[in-house]
Amino acid sequence: MKKVIVILGQTATGKSAFAVKIAKKINGEIISADSRQVYKGLDIGTGKIARKEMRGIPHHLLDVINPKHKFTIAEYQKKAIYAIAEIVKKERVPIIVGGTGFYIDAITKGTVFPKVPPNPKLRKNISKLDGRQLLMLLQKLDKKRAQNIDIHNKVRLIRAIEIATALGKVPSLITKKPKYKFIKIGLFLPSNKLEKKIRLRVKKMFKKGLPKEIKKLKKSGVSGKRLKELGFEYFEPTEEKVIKETVKYAKRQMTWFKRDKEIKWFDASKPINLKLFL
RNA sequence: GCACCGGUCGGAUAGCGGCUAUUCCAGGUGACUGUAAAUCACCCGCCUUCGGGCAUCGUUGGUUCGAGUCCAACCCGGUGCA
Numbered sequence: 001m002k003k004v005i006v007i008l009g010q011t012a013t014g015k016s017a018f019a020v021k022i023a024k025k026i027n028g029e030i031i032s033a034d035s036r037q038v039y040k041g042l043d044i045g046t047g048k049i050a051r052k053e054m055r056g057i058p059h060h061l062l063d064v065i066n067p068k069h070k071f072t073i074a075e076y077q078k079k080a081i082y083a084i085a086e087i088v089k090k091e092r093v094p095i096i097v098g099g100t101g102f103y104i105d106a107i108t109k110g111t112v113f114p115k116v117p118p119n120p121k122l123r124k125n126i127s128k129l130d131g132r133q134l135l136m137l138l139q140k141l142d143k144k145r146a147q148n149i150d151i152h153n154k155v156r157l158i159r160a161i162e163i164a165t166a167l168g169k170v171p172s173l174i175t176k177k178p179k180y181k182f183i184k185i186g187l188f189l190p191s192n193k194l195e196k197k198i199r200l201r202v203k204k205m206f207k208k209g210l211p212k213e214i215k216k217l218k219k220s221g222v223s224g225k226r227l228k229e230l231g232f233e234y235f236e237p238t239e240e241k242v243i244k245e246t247v248k249y250a251k252r253q254m255t256w257f258k259r260d261k262e263i264k265w266f267d268a269s270k271p272i273n274l275k276l277f278l
Numbered sequence: 279g280c281a282c283c284g285g286u287c288g289g290a291u292a293g294c295g296g297c298u299a300u301u302c303c304a305g306g307u308g309a310c311u312g313u314a315a316a317u318c319a320c321c322c323g324c325c326u327u328c329g330g331g332c333a334u335c336g337u338u339g340g341u342u343c344g345a346g347u348c349c350a351a352c353c354c355g356g357u358g359c360a
Contacts, residue, residue, distance in 0.1 A: 159313085259309095
């Protein structure tokens with residue numbers, strides 16, 4: 001089985017630079033696993049790697065869609081699997097890099113998503129209902145799913161109703177055995193160091209012109225509502241707010257990663273011996 | 279010194295005689311089926327055999343069947359007048 005390197009971890013741990021270093025060493029190509037770096041024009045706010053930092057290493061799944069449109073995990077999965085195959089065909093090593101745990105799992109665990117695209121009309125209609133009403137609706141459509149769903153989570157309820165409406169029920173969760181051997185490397189920083197790095201990173205973001213980037217997005221037709229969806233950096237950001245939210249986000253990322261016992265963790269503030277896993 | 283206002287969880291805040299002291303933030307734990315930097319749940323005084331038990335609204339007294347809430351004195355902070 002072909003090897004695929006996965007580099008994951010909280011935001012601001014230095015994944016991107018580390019990945020380039022490895023790619024150089026093992027003849028690799030990088031596939032981003034970031035739910036927002038797929039959008040064109042979201043550069044500063046998402047901490048997207050700059051062209052020259054790539055040092056000639058091809059990066060896949062960056063800038064693949066206009067931010068006016070919504071990208072979903074199913075599309076990500078498809079494109080990422082395709083990219084892996086292409087890289088392998090070239091006899092190079094795919095290196096998945098990112099902090100979006102959901103996206104990473106979609107590839108490494110082979111999650112099979114129900115083939116039901118978002119239905120904006122339905123979503124709009126039922127989003128007016130409160131949680132109770134949504135639950136009742138789902139119970140009517142699919143009793144089983146209604147039993148194990150988070151009944152307070154409107155987003156999930158709406159999605160479940162969407163699937164059940166299209167398919168008659170929500171298929172139970174299945175995964176497809178992956179065709180590759182994934183080697184998962186986690187980069188972490190002690191919390192005080194992480195906070196310091198986040199602080200620095202956010203300050204730099206503003207210096208580099210985050211407000212200008214937002215202005216540009218607006219000018220190109222991205223609505224205020226859409227900007228809000230694109231993350232806290234893109235909606236009336238202040239340095240303090242972005243720092244605070246980023247710290248909280250980093251904690252949520254860790255909650256996700258902690259479940260995965262296959263991850264080998266390395267302290268990013270110390271030199272890492274690459275031979276350990278290559 | 280006098281007068282007024284205030285002192286409630288780490289911070290902010292509600293509570294104006296009645297049962298279980300509210301909400302927000304911060305913090306902790308966790309969930310995750312096409313929005314995932316999203317969305318959501320639980321905990322957040324102490325002890326617990328997870329049934330519950332015991333505390334607690336600046337302090338000390340008092341009134342009352344019952345006090346964070348009313349009264350008195352004191353302590354602390356703010357504002358005004360001297």
